[in-house]
Amino acid sequence: MRCTEIAYKERKRNMEIKQDTVVRPLPSEELIKNHENSWRLSLPESFLEFIKENNGVEVEGATFDCNNRSYVLERFLCILEAIKNHPKGIYDIDVVFSQIGERLTDNEDLLGAEVLPIASVFAGDFVCLDFRIDKNNPSVCIWSHEESGEFEPVTYNVADNFTQFLKTL
Known part of the structure; x- marks a missing residue:
């Protein structure tokens, strides 16, 4: 489903990144590659x-x-x-993915990921990278926890890519 573009250009952007909340240690190239291999995808640059x-x-x-x-x-x-020893472990992509993974795909035989959560929004939904249409250039969607069921995901397209998504905030 496609999102309606409601006054994106007219809206004032005021997202503030709270630098003191960055979760450390920052991920290494090796750790990222291991995760990409597990998910069977390549994250966009x-x-x-x-x-x-x-x-x-x-x-x-x-x-x-x-x-x-x-x-x-x-x-x-x-x-x-x-993950287990870290106080922010509940915010790890793998942890969230393992909790809702069967509600992110309609393919019971899928190995890896095709919709990957990357951010949490108020009230339980997640912003995700959506690799279903283009494995090399994922779009960004919102995954609806209230509407989705096991192997019945409901997503709404937010942006054509991650860079465009950041510009909407």
């Missing part, structure tokens, strides 16, 4: 650049409109090596 500096960061004033609703982005998810 724009997202890699972002997460290498802003791993799991909280944000303020990050809102966007989609599907006739306004969403408030709370934080980006992180990539961690030692």
